[in-house]
Amino acid sequence: MTPDDKKTPGQFSRRRFIAGSAVLGGSMMMPGFMNSVWAAGSDAPEKKEIRVGFIPLTDCASVVMAAVKKFDEKYGIKIIPSKESSWASVRDKLVSGELDAAHVLYGLVYGLQLGVSGPQHDMAMLMSLNNNGQAITLSNQLKQAGVTDGDSLKKRVDASAKGTYTFAQTFPTGTHAMWLYYWLANAGIHPFNDVRNVVVPPPQMAVNMKIGNMSGYCVGEPWNQRAIQDEIGFTAVTSQDIWPDHPEKILGTTSAWVAANPNAARSLTAAVLDASRWIDTSDANRIETAQVISARAYINTPVATIQGRMLGDYENGLGKKWKDAHSMRFFNDGAVNYPYLSDGMWFLTQHKRWGLLNNDPDYLAVAQKINRIDVYKQAATAAGGINLPSGDMRSSTLTDGKVWDGSNPAEYANSFAMKR
Numbered sequence: 001m002t003p004d005d006k007k008t009p010g011q012f013s014r015r016r017f018i019a020g021s022a023v024l025g026g027s028m029m030m031p032g033f034m035n036s037v038w039a040a041g042s043d044a045p046e047k048k049e050i051r052v053g054f055i056p057l058t059d060c061a062s063v064v065m066a067a068v069k070k071f072d073e074k075y076g077i078k079i080i081p082s083k084e085s086s087w088a089s090v091r092d093k094l095v096s097g098e099l100d101a102a103h104v105l106y107g108l109v110y111g112l113q114l115g116v117s118g119p120q121h122d123m124a125m126l127m128s129l130n131n132n133g134q135a136i137t138l139s140n141q142l143k144q145a146g147v148t149d150g151d152s153l154k155k156r157v158d159a160s161a162k163g164t165y166t167f168a169q170t171f172p173t174g175t176h177a178m179w180l181y182y183w184l185a186n187a188g189i190h191p192f193n194d195v196r197n198v199v200v201p202p203p204q205m206a207v208n209m210k211i212g213n214m215s216g217y218c219v220g221e222p223w224n225q226r227a228i229q230d231e232i233g234f235t236a237v238t239s240q241d242i243w244p245d246h247p248e249k250i251l252g253t254t255s256a257w258v259a260a261n262p263n264a265a266r267s268l269t270a271a272v273l274d275a276s277r278w279i280d281t282s283d284a285n286r287i288e289t290a291q292v293i294s295a296r297a298y299i300n301t302p303v304a305t306i307q308g309r310m311l312g313d314y315e316n317g318l319g320k321k322w323k324d325a326h327s328m329r330f331f332n333d334g335a336v337n338y339p340y341l342s343d344g345m346w347f348l349t350q351h352k353r354w355g356l357l358n359n360d361p362d363y364l365a366v367a368q369k370i371n372r373i374d375v376y377k378q379a380a381t382a383a384g385g386i387n388l389p390s391g392d393m394r395s396s397t398l399t400d401g402k403v404w405d406g407s408n409p410a411e412y413a414n415s416f417a418m419k420r
Contacts, residue, residue: 045077045264052251052268053082053090053102056203056299057220058306059130059249060103061289062330066275068292074274075267075382083297086201087171094254095121100261101253101268103129107347109252111173113370114348116356122255125344125371126269127337127379129249129276133309133328134176134239135224136183138216139209143234148318150187150237157189167191168200168208168217175248178350179239180218185418186400191354192420203300209233220248221328222305227317229305234317240326242399245335247343258372265372269379273337273386280331286310334380334387339371342393342406349404349413355420363409 050072054060060081066072067079082099084090087108093099095118109125111117138147147153157165167184169177181191191197200208205217206226216236227233239246251272258265279289290307293299299306308314312327329336344367351357373392380386395405404412 043263045075045267046261047100047264048076049078049080050100050264050268051080051082051098053084053093053099053104054298055084055087055090055103055201056301057103057249058222058290058293058299058310059133059220059328059330060298061279061293061310062129062272062276063103063251064293064298065279065289066271069275069278071274071278072267072271075271077264077267077271079268079271081298087174091118094252095119097254097257100257100264101126101251103249104252105171105174105176106247106250106344107173107175107178107351108171109250109370110344110347110366111351111356113366114351114357114361116351117171117173123370124253124255124258124265124375125339126251126253126258126265127272127339127376128247128343129251129272129330129337131245131248131329131332131336132238132240132324132326134179134218134220134248135235136180136216136218136237136239137205137209137224137227137233138236139214139233140231141212142215143318148234148236150183150189153236154187154189157194162194163196165216166196166198166214168198168205168214168219170202170219171199173347173351173356175239175347176218176220178347179242181350181354182398182400183218183237183242185416188418190418190420206230206232221309222299222301225309226301226305228315235314236316238314238324238326240324243396244326245329245396247340247346250339255369258375262375265375266378266382269375270382273331273379273383276331276337277334277383277386280329283311335389337376337386338389339373339376340389340392340394341367341371341373342395342404344371345406345409346404349409352413353416353419360410360413364406 052063054063064081072079090102109123112121113123147156169180184191202219205219205223210232224235290310294303312324314324315321345363348363393406397403
């Protein structure tokens with residue numbers, strides 16, 4: 001065994017990249033070979049036009065840029081981005097077939113698989129779209145009351161009647177709900193017993209805070225930065241403070257769609273992979289991306305609201321400014337995009353913790369069914385030069401010091417003192 005082969009699960013290895021590509025067929029590694037095969041029609045996408053839903057958030061960027069920069073044409077498809085109003089709308093249109101795929105919350109897809117975020121449907125996760133880049137915003141009213149972080153919020157909540165404060169997230173089984181609950185619980189605040197929590201679509205967060213409907217919210221960018229610019233709130237914590245390089249949005253669809261369109265699924269994944277790599281190549285590309293997605297057809301907010309945090313330039317609305325080492329990433333040499341089984345399993349552990357699941361599911365079996373590593377590896381080979389990790393699990397340490405590596409999910413899910 002070489003030193004390269006000794007990398008821990010989740011670390012990237014050039015040797016494993018080459019070996020993994022060979023499994024898919026050595027001839028596919030030849031430059032231009034795959035595209036020439038598609039051109040000949042033997043591996044053609046079953047659908048030429050693919051309708052992909054998205055919510056107005058900065059992390060929709062790779063889906064939008066795959067269409068705008070025409071990465072899709074390379075793989076014989078046309079991506080049609082479809083702006084949606086809420087995650088519930090994305091869910092409904094995915095399962096009805098009105099959307100072929102979507103920029104979607106990791107936990108929404110897992111919740112659908114288990115029938116806890118809507119009627120049960122077998123789902124598929126094709127790739128991760130981004131790491132990091134979400135935050136929890138608290139109102140300026142709380143700031144004026146002396147609240148600046150979790151500890152001071154805990155004191156304020158304890159001194160008030162139960163349910164005095166309302167916090168918003170974007171979907172009951174989604175990522176934002178889980179970041180919010182995790183942070184509140186780590187501060188000693190029970191997210192169900194001590195405060196109220198409600199669901200609000202991402203673009204409506206800032207306006208709802210402005211009119212006093214909630215004291216805090218968890219959402220993706222640019223709606224945390226928007227609260228600072230509108231002088232209605234401040235960033236109490238970023239999601240990457242809770243879990244550095246955490247999984248966030250995914251490219252999701254139904255299992256039935258992949259079964260009916262395996263070549264189109266691979267082509268779609270490869271095109272979005274190309275766009276992800278392009279965005280992360282340079283700050284110039286990120287600035288261009290911010291300019292594109294700021295338009296009315298996409299996020300519909302000023303470029304300045306998007307661009308700073310996309311470049312890692314943060315302010316918190318309390319006077320602190322910094323360059324974030326774990327700001328939003330779309331590619332990071334392929335490390336962002338791999339459909340790690342442990343990432344999906346983590347959301348299930350939190351669904352169990354907060355009573356969304358009554359019993360422990362077969363965590364690994366669910367993840368293996370949803371996360372289409374087979375499609376991703378084919379797409380990575382088609383795109384070329386995409387490193388693959390040495391394993392399907394990765395290890396992370398969260399803000400409370402707990403280590404998550406997917407090895408014993410039931411024990412992990414039941415290890416939290418605060419639960420529902």
